[in-house]
Amino acid sequence: MSINRRKFVKKTIHAGGAFYFGMLPGCRGDDFQPTAIQANRSTVVEAVSPSIRDGNGKLIGDQVHRLLNNAMENLLQTTNAAHAWKKLFGKDDVVGIKINCLAGRGMSTHQELVEAIVEGLKSADLPERNIIIWDRSNRDLHKAGYQIKTGRNQLRCLGNDYSGYTREIYEFGAVGSSLSRILVDQCSAIINVPIVKDHGIVGITNALKNYFGAIHNPNKYHDNCGDPFIADVYMLPHIRKKNRLIISDLLTAQYEGGPPFMPQWSWDHNGILVGFDPVAMDTLAWTKIEQKRREHNLPTLKAAGREPTYIATAADEHHQLGTNNLKQIKLVKI
Amino acid sequence: MALYPLMRTGSAIAAQQQSEFDREARYYEKLAHRKIKCVLCPRECVIDDQETGYCGVRENRGGTYYTLVYGRACSANVDPIEKKPLFHFLPGSGSFSIATAGCNVLCKFCQNWQISQARPEQIQNYRLFPNDVAEYAIKSNCRSIAYTYSEPVIFTEYMYDCAEAGRPKNIRSVMISNGYINPEPMRDLCGVLDAVKIDLKAFTEKFYREWVAGELQPVLNTLVLLKKLDMWTEIVYLIIPTLNDDPKEIKQMSQWIVAKLGPDVPIHFSRFHPVYRLKNLPPTPTKSLEIARNIALDAGIHYAYIGNVPGHEGENTFCHGCGKLIIRRLGYQIAENHLSPDGRCHFCQTKIPGIWK
Numbered sequence: 001m002s003i004n005r006r007k008f009v010k011k012t013i014h015a016g017g018a019f020y021f022g023m024l025p026g027c028r029g030d031d032f033q034p035t036a037i038q039a040n041r042s043t044v045v046e047a048v049s050p051s052i053r054d055g056n057g058k059l060i061g062d063q064v065h066r067l068l069n070n071a072m073e074n075l076l077q078t079t080n081a082a083h084a085w086k087k088l089f090g091k092d093d094v095v096g097i098k099i100n101c102l103a104g105r106g107m108s109t110h111q112e113l114v115e116a117i118v119e120g121l122k123s124a125d126l127p128e129r130n131i132i133i134w135d136r137s138n139r140d141l142h143k144a145g146y147q148i149k150t151g152r153n154q155l156r157c158l159g160n161d162y163s164g165y166t167r168e169i170y171e172f173g174a175v176g177s178s179l180s181r182i183l184v185d186q187c188s189a190i191i192n193v194p195i196v197k198d199h200g201i202v203g204i205t206n207a208l209k210n211y212f213g214a215i216h217n218p219n220k221y222h223d224n225c226g227d228p229f230i231a232d233v234y235m236l237p238h239i240r241k242k243n244r245l246i247i248s249d250l251l252t253a254q255y256e257g258g259p260p261f262m263p264q265w266s267w268d269h270n271g272i273l274v275g276f277d278p279v280a281m282d283t284l285a286w287t288k289i290e291q292k293r294r295e296h297n298l299p300t301l302k303a304a305g306r307e308p309t310y311i312a313t314a315a316d317e318h319h320q321l322g323t324n325n326l327k328q329i330k331l332v333k334i
Numbered sequence: 335m336a337l338y339p340l341m342r343t344g345s346a347i348a349a350q351q352q353s354e355f356d357r358e359a360r361y362y363e364k365l366a367h368r369k370i371k372c373v374l375c376p377r378e379c380v381i382d383d384q385e386t387g388y389c390g391v392r393e394n395r396g397g398t399y400y401t402l403v404y405g406r407a408c409s410a411n412v413d414p415i416e417k418k419p420l421f422h423f424l425p426g427s428g429s430f431s432i433a434t435a436g437c438n439v440l441c442k443f444c445q446n447w448q449i450s451q452a453r454p455e456q457i458q459n460y461r462l463f464p465n466d467v468a469e470y471a472i473k474s475n476c477r478s479i480a481y482t483y484s485e486p487v488i489f490t491e492y493m494y495d496c497a498e499a500g501r502p503k504n505i506r507s508v509m510i511s512n513g514y515i516n517p518e519p520m521r522d523l524c525g526v527l528d529a530v531k532i533d534l535k536a537f538t539e540k541f542y543r544e545w546v547a548g549e550l551q552p553v554l555n556t557l558v559l560l561k562k563l564d565m566w567t568e569i570v571y572l573i574i575p576t577l578n579d580d581p582k583e584i585k586q587m588s589q590w591i592v593a594k595l596g597p598d599v600p601i602h603f604s605r606f607h608p609v610y611r612l613k614n615l616p617p618t619p620t621k622s623l624e625i626a627r628n629i630a631l632d633a634g635i636h637y638a639y640i641g642n643v644p645g646h647e648g649e650n651t652f653c654h655g656c657g658k659l660i661i662r663r664l665g666y667q668i669a670e671n672h673l674s675p676d677g678r679c680h681f682c683q684t685k686i687p688g689i690w691k
Contacts, residue, residue: 102384102385103384104384137455161455161456164456165456169610169611171611176442176610176611200369200380200382201380201382216451216452216453216456217390217451217452217453219386219387219388219389219390219453220388220390220440220451220547222388223388223547257367258382259382259384259385260368260382260383260384262367
């Protein structure tokens with residue numbers, strides 16, 4: 001069943017009422033990892049479709065949905081999209097869709113993509129109440145056009161500032177942070193849905209850095225181009241174990257001037273990257289940004305003093321979050 | 335003493351009513367493409383639109399830089415001035431003590447990490463604007479306002495205006511700080527402050543880099559500037575076993591203090607307790623504190639104290655002229671005071687450095 005923007009917006013209208021933050025009944029443990037992930041660990045599907053926009057350049061929701069389904073079928077090696085989603089998510093999962101809304105309209109995770117993900121989860125028999133769209137703050141979500149919705153028995157859309165952070169500090173390597181209660185208390189699985197863009201301090205932002213939106217103190221971890229902090233944050237058990245799928249938004253991307261939206265340096269790539277390996281996903285995103293920078297006679301990120309070295313750190317023996325070796329990444333283009 | 339009821343702003347409410355606490359920040363430069371450069375502290379963060387600086391409480395919005403914590407105190411208490419600790423400043427008086435969320439360093443041994451390492455929307459806050467602060471100080475019979483607990487450098491606009499609000503009411507202001515601040519804002523603050531306590535966390539850049547995420551030299555520069563501006567200053571040195579308790583380091587620091595600041599700047603060697611991200615070390619042995627104090631006294635510092643060891647002799651003030659006990663303390667309480675109203679030793683009339691009235 002498809003969902004259009006109007007239906008989506010209608011479904012996410014703030015209904016008011018109290019929000020219960022306890023773990024929902026039947027929530028699966030946080031260390032569940034479907035075998036499908038292991039089998040396709042460093043496969044990344046890049047799905048691109050020029051016909052994804054209408055004559056005015058607006059995204060067509062149904063086309064985005066189709067694009068995502070094709071990508072999922074290829075990633076999970078099945079000819080049925082619902083089957084692909086079911087390989088990753090059970091009906092008792094509570095799935096958080098971690099988007100990135102810092103830059104507001106124009107350079108935030110696109111709603112059309114999020115709508116398609118919600119439909120995919122529903123095709124795996126997840127009830128809407130088991131789906132939470134979330135990011136750093138209600139303000140960021142609102143600025144990006146998402147409607148805050150906190151009612152317990154429906155699709156939710158809310159920020160960490162609403163739900164709060166853990167009292168406990170979680171540590172790995174150089175980081176020590178409280179974590180979003182949405183991540184820790186609510187969700188059994190996370191779909192990481194960053195948007196690919198340049199970052200003025202750490203080089204690029206995509207899959208690895210998107211979890212800075214899950215900790216209470218990201219402001220402390222931008223020194224040294226975010227290295228090793230970004231990799232260390234991803235190692236926190238609630239993140240590493242619950243992250244079950246990554247869908248990078250390349251519908252529109254940005255190669256300079258980020259993280260805020262700079263239209264003069266953005267381009268419509270009309271695509272998505274789908275995979276499990278955050279290091280591979282970031283390596284590919286970095287490659288694309290460098291390519292665009294070359295086309296526009298901009299220096300490499302290294303020459304600009306912000307090489308994203310944290311990607312290699314995420315691949316090192318202390319982290320082993322994936323591979324940054326292009327030869328080891330199985331890139332499937334559709 | 336009970337705190338007067340204050341209006342609280344919960345985190346969710348605060349997020350919606352944020353504009354009330356947002357003020358354009360001082361000490362920043364506008365850069366191209368809506369970026370700004372903060373020049374409040376030596377970190378000098380370059381901040382993109384919609385991002386905060388390292389402190390987490392100063393935010394770039396469309397190329398204009400805002401403090402998010404003006405009038406947004408997360409702590410408000412009446413403390414004895416000895417708790418700061420300031421031992422040579424109006425002893426036995428109360429100090430209305432406030433803080434906001436945020437800090438410009440990241441000490442792994444922070445005692446107040448729940449507020450210093452948080453952003454304002456993540457914790458409970460009080461709506462407490464400068465005139466309110468001055469009024470509460472008067473109602474609480476306090477003689478000063480202390481900017482303390484977290485790091486007042488990052489709420490400098492709020493601190494400055496509170497201090498200004500207190501001055502006509504004869505309420506003094508004291509800054510309890512890490513000293514990690516650029517010279518211009520420090521100079522401006524000295525126009526409204528009456529005393530400063532600096533946490534000198536170690537005397538090596540290595541320690542500052544590894545345990546504080548800061549730098550030593552700017553802190554030393556601040557101490558020299560305070561001396562130059564004739565600001566009453568006391569120093570606290572938290573001794574952490576194995577990390578900054580090397581007698582050679584303490585001797586070098588003591589010699590530097592005597593040479594650059596003079597022998598009259600009091601130093602407090604405080605006991606460490608395991609907390610936050612440094613829980614694998616034991617509390618500081620009293621012996622280590624005594625060794626440090628003796629090194630400082632031998633180096634020529636007139637007033638060296640021991641902190642966080644209630645009842646220890648090193649909590650007391652001894653006249654540097656005749657050596658007799660002139661202020662005896664029990665924890666934060668004054669048990670005996672043998673100072674004249676103008677700050678002279680009752681026994682030998684030596685002028686004791688400090689602010690006494």
